[in-house]
Amino acid sequence: MPFGFGPHPVLVCGSEPLAGQVVAGLRGEGRRAEALEREHLLALDPRRIRTLILADPPDAADLVAALIAPKRPDRRPGRHATRRLILMHRQDPPPRFTMPEPDSPWRPETFAIPDRAARALLGRWPLHLGLDPRFGQRPHLLIAGFADPAQALLVHALRLIQYGTGRPCASILCAHGDAAETRFLGAYPQARAIADIRFAPVEDLETLLAPAPRVMDGCSASEGRIPETRPPVTLAFVCPGDATGEGIELARRLVDRLAALQGVSPPVLLETGAMSDPGRTPAAGIEDWDGQIIPVSYLREACRPAVLLDGRGDEVARTIHDHYRDSIAAQGRDPSLEPAGQPWELLATSYRQANRHQADHVWAKLAVTDARAVPEEMVESFVLTPSEVERLAIIEHERWAADRHLDGWSYAPERDNQLKHHPQLIPYADLSEPMKDLDRFAVRGLPTLLARQGLGILRLLIVGIPQPAAGCPGGMRLRRLAEKALDRLVTRYPDRALVLASTLTDRRSRELVREAMDREQGVGLFLLLPRPLGHVLAELPDPYERRDFLTLAARAERRIALNGETDLAAWLSERADMSLILGDRVPAGVVEKRVRLDPGGSGLDWNFEY
Numbered sequence: 001m002p003f004g005f006g007p008h009p010v011l012v013c014g015s016e017p018l019a020g021q022v023v024a025g026l027r028g029e030g031r032r033a034e035a036l037e038r039e040h041l042l043a044l045d046p047r048r049i050r051t052l053i054l055a056d057p058p059d060a061a062d063l064v065a066a067l068i069a070p071k072r073p074d075r076r077p078g079r080h081a082t083r084r085l086i087l088m089h090r091q092d093p094p095p096r097f098t099m100p101e102p103d104s105p106w107r108p109e110t111f112a113i114p115d116r117a118a119r120a121l122l123g124r125w126p127l128h129l130g131l132d133p134r135f136g137q138r139p140h141l142l143i144a145g146f147a148d149p150a151q152a153l154l155v156h157a158l159r160l161i162q163y164g165t166g167r168p169c170a171s172i173l174c175a176h177g178d179a180a181e182t183r184f185l186g187a188y189p190q191a192r193a194i195a196d197i198r199f200a201p202v203e204d205l206e207t208l209l210a211p212a213p214r215v216m217d218g219c220s221a222s223e224g225r226i227p228e229t230r231p232p233v234t235l236a237f238v239c240p241g242d243a244t245g246e247g248i249e250l251a252r253r254l255v256d257r258l259a260a261l262q263g264v265s266p267p268v269l270l271e272t273g274a275m276s277d278p279g280r281t282p283a284a285g286i287e288d289w290d291g292q293i294i295p296v297s298y299l300r301e302a303c304r305p306a307v308l309l310d311g312r313g314d315e316v317a318r319t320i321h322d323h324y325r326d327s328i329a330a331q332g333r334d335p336s337l338e339p340a341g342q343p344w345e346l347l348a349t350s351y352r353q354a355n356r357h358q359a360d361h362v363w364a365k366l367a368v369t370d371a372r373a374v375p376e377e378m379v380e381s382f383v384l385t386p387s388e389v390e391r392l393a394i395i396e397h398e399r400w401a402a403d404r405h406l407d408g409w410s411y412a413p414e415r416d417n418q419l420k421h422h423p424q425l426i427p428y429a430d431l432s433e434p435m436k437d438l439d440r441f442a443v444r445g446l447p448t449l450l451a452r453q454g455l456g457i458l459r460l461l462i463v464g465i466p467q468p469a470a471g472c473p474g475g476m477r478l479r480r481l482a483e484k485a486l487d488r489l490v491t492r493y494p495d496r497a498l499v500l501a502s503t504l505t506d507r508r509s510r511e512l513v514r515e516a517m518d519r520e521q522g523v524g525l526f527l528l529l530p531r532p533l534g535h536v537l538a539e540l541p542d543p544y545e546r547r548d549f550l551t552l553a554a555r556a557e558r559r560i561a562l563n564g565e566t567d568l569a570a571w572l573s574e575r576a577d578m579s580l581i582l583g584d585r586v587p588a589g590v591v592e593k594r595v596r597l598d599p600g601g602s603g604l605d606w607n608f609e610y
Contacts, residue, residue, distance in 0.1 A: 008048070009034045010309065013041045014055025014088070018113075018299075022055050022088070025303030042066055046105075051084045051309070056113070060087060060095040064108065068100040086111050086308070090148075094349070107345055111308065114152035117298035119360060120307050121149075121237075121269070122156055125294070128367040130234035130266040132526075132560045133163035135575055138231040142258075144202065144250055145240035146174035147271070149298040151184065153237055158194045158406060159357050162398035163368055164391055168195040169230050171209070173202045190405035193425075196230070202250065205257050209233075232262040232561055239271045247271065251293045259532035264561040268293045286554065287547045291533040316359035317352070318344050319452045323445070324355075354403065358442075361399050365392050365446065370460045372497050374522065379456025380495065382447050392446075393439035397428040400439075461489070461496035462526070464576030465509050466590055469583025474508040477599035478582070482512045484604055485580065485595050486520060499524040499557075501576060503568070504549055505536055508582055512597075513552055527556035530568040578608075 009032035012022050019035055026033035036044070038057070046067070057063050064087065085108040089095060094110040131137040141157050143150050154170060161168040174180050181199035184191070191197055200208040209230060236254060240247035251270045258264055272295045306312035321344055328335040335341030340351050366372055369388055384392070404425060412421030424435055431439075447457055472478075489498060500516055502509045504527060516523045529536075533553075540546045553559075562568045569589045572579065578593035584601050586594065596605040 008032075008050040010051045010053060011036055011041070011044075011049060012053045012055060013038060014053070014057040018088070019055040021299055022053055022303050022308070025300065025308070026305055029305050031305050031309070038063065046083065047081075049083050050081065051086070053086045053088060053308070055088050056090050060089070061097040064097040068098070068104060068106045068108070081105060082107055085109070088113055088302075088308075090114065109345075110349055111302075112152075113302050114149040114298065115156065116307060117149050117302040118152040118156040119356065120301040120304070120312075121153065121296060121298060122160060123360065123363075124301075125235070125267060125269055125296075126363055126367070127157060127160055127235055128163065128364060128558070130559050130561065131163075132558065132571070132575065133165045133368050134370060135560070135571055136165055137234065137560075138165045138168055139163060139235070140169040140171070140231045140233045142171045142173070142233045142236040142254070142266075144173040144236065144238045144254055145247070145271075146172065146180050147239045147241045149271070150174075150237065150239035153239070154184070155188065155406060156360075158191060159399070159402055160361055160364055161195055162361075162395050162402060163364060164395045164398070170195050170197045171230075171233070172197070172199045173205060173208065174199065175202060177201050177204075188406055188408075190408060190410055193405045193410075194402040205254070206261060209261055232264040233258055233266050234264075234561070235266050236268040237271070238268060248293075252290075255290065255292050255534070259534055263532060263563065265292050265529060265533035265559075266561065267559060269296045270294065272297050273299075286550050287543060289550055289554075291537060291550055291553055314356065314359075315453055316362055316449065317355040319449055320359055321347065321351075321355045322452070323449065357403050358399070361396075362446065362449070365395060365443065366457065368392065368395065370462070371457050372460065372524075373450055373455040374458050374497065376451060376454050376456040379458055382457040382459075384444060384446070389440055389443055392443035393436060394428045396439045396442050397431070397436075401425055458495065458497040460499045460524070461493050462499050462501055462575060462577050463489070464572040464579045464590065465500060465502040465512065466572060466579060466581065466587045467503070468506050468508045469581075469585040471600065472508060472583030473599045474511050475599070478508060478511055478597060479515050481597040481599060481604050482515045483519065485597060486516050486523075488606075489595075490520060497522060497524065499526055500580075501526040501528055501572070503528045503530065503536075504552055505539070507545065507548070510548055510552055512580065512582065517552075517555060525552065525556045526558045526560055527553055528560055528562060528568060528571065530562045530564050 010026055011034055012019050013036045023033045023035050054060060054063065064085070067085065083105045085106055087094065087108060088111045090113050092112055092115070094112065097108070100106040100108065127139045127141065131139055139161050141161070143154055154172065157170065172180065177199040198208055238247055238251045238254065240250055247270055251268050254268060255265065258266065270293050301307060304312070311318070325335040325341050328338065328341050336343070339348060342348070344352070368391065369384070404422060407420070409420040409422050409425060411423070411425040412419070413423055415422055424431065428436065428439070450457060498516070498520065500513050500523065502513055502525070504510050504513065513525060517525065536549070537546060540549055560571070562571055573589045573591060576591050578595065579590040581587070581590070581594050581596040584598050586596065593608050598605065
């Protein structure tokens with residue numbers, strides 16, 4: 001039973017307004033929660049406590065020590081109920097406190113608010129939301145403003161930013177950019193080994209996105225500098241101090257400048273502040289949405305019961321750890337005798353974090369493989385091809401290296417744990433075959449890892465929808481043809497997850513996409529954007545058409561920016577497994593496999609066996 005649904009409420013004590021936000025977050029999703037003052041908590045009979053959340057209290061170490069100290073001799077040793085204690089903290093490292101004795105009923109755990117919020121945010125809006133790595137696009141994260149949780153977002157993004165498409169980028173716009181850069185690199189001196197990271201003042205966006213000088217091999221810095229173009233921004237976070245004033249204006253300015261400078265319209269997540277003040281988030285309908293700016297609250301994410309109590313996001317991490325323990329036991333050793341082999345509940349935070357970071361990158365690997373996780377009963381079997389294993393092994397090595405770099409490790413020929421030197425912090429191509437096999441083994445285990453969570457892997461069936469022919473009618477006839485085509489596709493490809501790829505600019509395309517997504521559970525959408533969203537919306541002056549477009553765009557699992565119609569045609573030709581043609585005209589450049597829906601003529605026409 002999830003915590004907070006049983007006879008005992010979740011007790012919350014700590015600093016305001018955080019403690020109140022925690023209680024509101026739990027109650028808002030139907031959990032029982034009760035706020036306590038410090039004096040009341042210390043006077044409470046511990047037997048009434050099942051789950052206690054300490055919300056960043058002052059003198060945390062003293063409070064924990066007072067709580068876990070035995071109040072009276074236990075007359076029934078071994079029969080007392082476990083008491084879970086979650087210590088939320090804003091700053092890292094967590095407060096030091098005395099751990100309870102092994103036979104104590106208390107089970108303390110720490111909860112770093114910005115870090116867990118960053119994991120939750122990048123889980124819901126992943127770095128590949130705005131790009132297609134299989135089309136050669138590189139991730140480029142832009143953070144505007146450096147208030148909480150900006151640094152935690154940047155750090156966690158650097159752990160996840162490897163997609164095997166070249167050197168990723170991160171751009172940070174903030175006041176006093178030089179000072180912020182100095183502080184960040186002081187805390188993470190090896191960060192630039194992971195990605196091209198630049199800081200600049202907020203008003204200097206144009207300079208930040210300008211081509212970077214790159215020194216050619218064999219040339220001096222003065223004679224060999226050529227411009228290296230940074231990729232377009234693929235995801236942006238706006239983390240200001242004032243969300244309703246400065247934040248909204250900054251987000252709007254960012255949308256306009258990215259459209260003008262790079263011709264792109266990536267998702268822009270706007271941090272809106274504490275959830276206890278709902279008036280800070282403007283109320284509006286989808287017809288008022290610009291298609292890009294998405295309000296979020298990192299505290300709301302951190303205080304969601306699924307994240308704070310139920311370990312949402314930790315399921316795969318715990319499975320990775322259990323698999324590691326099983327592998328130790330299979331070698332005839334007792335995993336509980338090793339620091340990294342303790343049960344999850346007793347595992348040190350550093351080892352938990354390493355498992356979490358590896359688990360969080362699973363979804364990036366699935367994106368690179370054109371696959372998704374689904375309930376296990378939907379999948380008969382899944383095996384990675386040798387080329388996929390090698391591609392993912394390279395990415396896994398880069399991910400591992402990024403995690404090491406962020407922990408301050410650097411390359412040296414001999415390993416030295418004290419100096420944080422490691423001989424494997426080299427490119428994958430330079431690794432020995434036994435070292436490469438470790439990465440290959442890790443990625444080959446993806447299906448088994450997800451199976452332990454009741455999940456299977458389905459490859460995507462990407463169906464491109466080119467612009468309909470001018471004379472193609474819409475309406476009921478088109479919807480009926482779409483229904484028949486979709487039924488046949490699902491029957492023909494039971495081992496694939498259907499994804500439609502469209503610009504959604506034409507009403508008939510939207511009819512087809514809506515029909516598919518409403519009728520078949522699990523049908524996905526890739527929104528293709530050969531020009532900025534603002535331009536698209538300007539061409540849809542009719543309120544119904546605009547709302548229709550935005551409603552479907554909000555359901556897209558990817559928003560892929562493309563450089564004009566030529567790039568759009570190339571994407572449809574290279575990335576789609578087949579095409580759905582609307583009308584009597586087959587556009588040039590579509591993939592060979594195609595299904596033609598011609599409501600005004602021949603009806604449903606397949607050019608391959610289904």
